[in-house]
Amino acid sequence: MNLKKGILLIISLLFIIGGFLTYNYHSKIYKANTIKEGDLFIPTSSEFSDVENLVRPFLKRVKPFIWVAHKKNYPNTIKPGKYKITKGMSNNDLVNLLRSGKQTPVKLSFNNQDTFEKLAGRISQQIEADSISLLNSFNDASFIEENGFSKNTALGMYIPNTYEFYWNTSADSFRKKMLNEYDSFWNNTRLKKAKTLNLSKNEVITLASIVQKETASVGERPVVAGLYLNRLRDKWPLQADPTIIFALKRNLGEDTIIKRVLKKDLDINSPYNTYKNRGLPPGPIAMPDISSIDAVLNATKHNYYYMCASVTNIGTHEFAKTLSQHNKNAFKYQVWLNKQGVNR
Template sequence: MYIKKILWAIALIGLAVAAYFAYYVYSAMFEPNTAFNNEKAYIYIPTNATYDEVREQLVPLLKDIDKFDALAERKQYTSNVRAGRYAIKKGMSNNDIINSIRINNIPITVVFNNQESLEKLAGRVSSQIETDSTSLIKAMKDEAFLTQNGFSNYTALGMYLPNSYQFEWNTSAEQFRERMLMEYQRFWTDARITKAKNLNMSQNDVMTLASIVYEESKKKEEQPRVAGVYVNRLKLGMPLQADPTLKFAAYQLPEYQNTVIKRVLNKHKEIESPYNTYKYAGLPPGLIAMPDISAIEAVLNYEKHNYLYFAADAKRVGYHKFAKTLSQHNANAREYQRYLSSQGIYN
């Protein structure tokens, strides 16, 4: 009788322990364990991160980090951390959280507009994904990559079309570069390549001219007409005489660093540079900025007309007056110069 009581006591204790263990396992796995009020919280796990680094981000987000640790160890997550951007939803259990940060790497939308240089592009992109600007610049300027894909340091900027793109946060510099090459190649359809050939231009030539068109006019409806002027000049062998190329050439010189040229002067036309399209006919060696897609399309679908000149319109900011003769153009240019002087803009 006494032995039976002992056995019953042991059995009851065993059941109690088993029940507690079952409850502990259940609570560790399936009870809500989030400590934030927003609908979602995000963690960013760097490449080659350790579990301790992940844990550091989770501590302020969870009610009970110890139970999470126990389950993470049991599910072998502690030795299988994966880089990326992950969402933790309010009310998630530890089991749900581990599953989420193991497989649900959430893409982000990387956006860049008309950056003036590869350096500025790298800075813009590195603020949105894990890789740093130094790594991006190195990848973007890699000579072997550029040569293999038909680019040079002068034309490399043209490979990056301003838009918004989906990327995983932990995208490397090389992965970013390869994706942009793919987008560039996708943009250059057979139809667009044919139009470039009809202009007697390479794809790089089109991008270079588009960069000038874009810097001349941000008005999409006017860009095909501006492009038409430059196409007409190229066909006649006339210098492009594009003011934005003079500014670009000037900004490469020490004396123009950290300055803004608001008015192109005769002294700028004397700058010795292959980008000085007043001195040298034809296209400059490469882009002066990242053109908008509208400017690229404007070159490929330029307006056919007889204009050879244009000057900024003093009465319609952002627009231009077009002319077929030099005398008409000079009159338009004088009108705009008077406007600049009236505004106190002399350089």
């Protein structure tokens, strides 16, 4: 009788131990272990120790995660990127996500980046690639030439918008996608409109950059574009103040603040001086957004040849068909500037 009791006791203990081990094993793998949601960024070339430190703030218990990760051979299959962590994930769910490489794309956006230096800085804040590698990629002379650009027009390849990228996108991969987006942007409809204007893609973007710098009013841009197209058609100099400001900043520094173009500025020796030089400058003076590009392609047809900033509707312009009318508008504006104390 005592022997039977002993055997039953041993069997019971084995069941209890077995149950405990099974529960412990199951808990390590399937029990919820993430305590908050957020984005986990795993840099390229990370080792498992790096991932362990990065994921630690999301975990209630770190050791079970490490155990599951090793069981699933994750340390040998680390994939960089941005991963969305949700609260209540098990170690099994988490390791499977990281092993799969199923990243959450980032919404990358840029506009008004007037130089490659500014663009590289803006992009490096949103993906893994650093600003130096991006800048080197942007300035790659072979790439620029192979794709129909020059040093002066290359900025026009980057169409301001919001795009989806994987966080660990390299500089060259970013550039490649931007070229694809540029090609997609220039669909048959836009190409036909450019041809009707007798302008190349680079010329449209160059003119659009002047239109954008001339007016912040999106509704006014087609009118401004039409005015410049009238001047180009009739072989008049554009006489666009934004090109003078661009030329001055090239000499004085990008951070120079110029609120007023002076008469002496019009003598600056630069291919971007559209008072001295007829036609379009060598390339864009800014990064035009889509509204400015489409304003050129869909410019308003009219007989305006002159414009001057309005003193009654700030942010817009007074348009004129004749020089005499323009001179009246310009006089009002000069008086207004003097009253405002704007000397430069």
